Amino acid sequence: MRNSKIYIIGVLAVVALYSCVPSREIRSENISVPQQYQNQSADTSNTGMVQWKEFFKDPNLIALIDTALVNNQELNIMLQQVDMAKNIIQAKKGEYLPFVNFLAGAEVEKVGEYTRNGAVESNLEVKEGEEFPEPLTNYTVGVFATWEVDVWKKLRNEKKAAVFNYLSSVEGKNFMVTNLVAEIADSYYELLALDNQLSIIDQNLKIQQNALKMVKLQKQAARATELAVKRFQAEVMKNQSHKYEIHQEIVETENRLNFLIGRSPKHIERESDNFIDTSIDIIYAGIPSQLLQNRPDIRQAEFELAAAKLDTKAAKASFYPQFTIKAGVGLEAFDTKYLTTTPESVLYSVIGDMVAPLINRNAIKAQYKNATDQQLQAVYEYEKAILNAYIEVVNQLSNIDNLKKSYDLKDGQVKALTESIDLSTRLFQSARVEYIEVLLAQREALESKMELVETKKDQMLAQVTMYRTLGGGWN
Template identity: 55%
Template sequence: MLKNRLNACLAILGFCLVFTACKVPAGTKATENKNVPSDFGTNNNGDTTNIADLKWRRFFTDQNLINLIDTAIVRNQELNITLQEIETANNDVLFRNGPLKPLVAARLGAGIEKVGRYTSQGAGDASTEIKPGKPVPEVIADYSPNIYASWEVDIWKKLRNSKKAAVSRYLASIEGKNFVLTNLVAEVANSYYELLALDNQLEIVKQNIALQQNALEVVKVQKQASKATELAVQKFQAEVLRTQSLEFDIVQDIKETENRINFLLARYPQDIPRDKAGFFGTVPAAVSSGLPSQLLANRPDIRQAELELAAAKLDVKVARAEFYPSLDITAMVGLQAFKPSYLVKLPESIFFLRYS
């Protein structure tokens, strides 16, 4: 009696230890801080008009810039890489959706079998006739075409959460593409306007050089008339040379900016078509900043991070479900015979059905 009680206590203790070891630790939850300022400190009186809602084709009016942006969207290498990442994420969604459906497959098996003579099966085959008047041969063929089906019952939502995580990553890749596209449009436009500014700066420097050269000629004439000294001539000459060096620097900056635009457009260095006179008309009449909450909603990188966080949470649920037992339903039906000609002889061809 005492021994039985001791065994029972040990069994209960072992069960408690196993149950405790298999227990999944609870996930930690961070405190959310949702305090967002109501405005940007500019007296807009809650105006929700936001320039971010305006499409870039309506925001930019320079047709040369629009053409450059269109070319960049088509040919930019980084943007094309993100498009391929979207395709990869889409294929992953299809892959994760597969385990949710039953698997059905047809198989054809063929082989030979030879059992030992001094075994229970060998002794039974020796005293058995495979056909009337013909004993079972020592080496016998085995042909077994069958249809196999398997399905995992998603009782812990492991497969469904895995698919949801893949969908979230697919949506995150789309937001990643939008983020790259936004940066690409902004960088092309910024470089284009920088190029226009350099062109206008170069024109001003050239005009200044012309004025300085005229002044230098005047000082030289004054020197010949003994109204100026050589020091004044050298001073004006130095100013002309300094401004000319500034001109060379601006020309170099123009080439660098053009090369940067061509790099964004994934093409070889070439001249950038532009309207130098339209630089001063690029400032919009009014810029509406909207609300801080709209800034968070419009930024694709924030939306991408939000979707990636949701996918990570679903991955945690999938990992937790891996600790629990799974339920698989399998079935197979087929024919089996030692000669192919006997497979069509039913039910003698050993029609079988199995469930598990």
């Protein structure tokens, strides 16, 4: 009857513990996206699934990216973080398995005679008239195990959360690779554009220097003034000065690429001659739902949310009783000559513990609240990543379309202004226009050519950005 009462009291205590466990409802994540992009078909062809070695055609650019994926310091730092996340899985896996330790020890103890142990030692003999040694020594050899029984799956959930954190770190690495590939391509195309702008300035300088010679001859013939000569000289010097600015930009862009590929400053191999004639490939955006699988940052947020959910379960399990089993077997004696005497020297023990928080549970309550807050935070992060990805794609689709229209108009502007240079020069020679018309025609033609190169560069960068936005570059 007494044992039954104790059992009932124990059951009631456990029920009371369960009823006191707090619970917070966390809303589910919203992963809905439109069925298709604005003004786009529902075609599932997606450029983001193309491997980067197939997306980029320039062999020099491909070589730069290959080198960066091996030597980039920031990427190698991230790889170490991924490896550390993998090690945490191994550590968490070991926590719900028994811990078995080998123990070998020796000790010396002198107890007071007027104590329980002292009185026993003074009145008992070991055997054959021998007394306990004074002071008393003790030697122990054995194997001892401790095992926390994972009844509430707390340790298993922590291990699963570590797995999701590892997968999240892998996706974080993939996202870094995507950005690294895009950054190298951006810098490379910027370098090609600078080379072309430098070439345009050189061509324009030849035209301006010829115009300056013509104005000087006109002055000698009293058909132009010193003012015209000075204005043409100033225009030549202005463009010569601009050359040095572009030279500096080229140096800085080359070194930015050298930094990304992890090497000291060195010339970047490239072919810039046909940059302005580079064809713009068609980008296939696919459908918005593909972003959830293609974008590493979205998958990273998804794994982080999964880990946060498991962390919440593990935090809630801290309110429940913890069961621990301890066991050991070995040999123990006060003298080494008795250590192997069995069964007298055999030592063994089995202990079962149950520990449950009862009073002052503020710490685990705070831990549980933090876990639920972090889970809700992960929900928002996941939703934000999806929304951001969708908006980025929509923006780039519009950007690519507008840049194409802008380039076509600027190309026509360049052709018209280039023809105006020859026309204004001939009119000036026949004294039908002022020298200022020649200057303006040359200046406007130069500016339009520079803008055309900038627009072509923006088109190339938009292609790269669109590829990255669709989730391409890491595979």
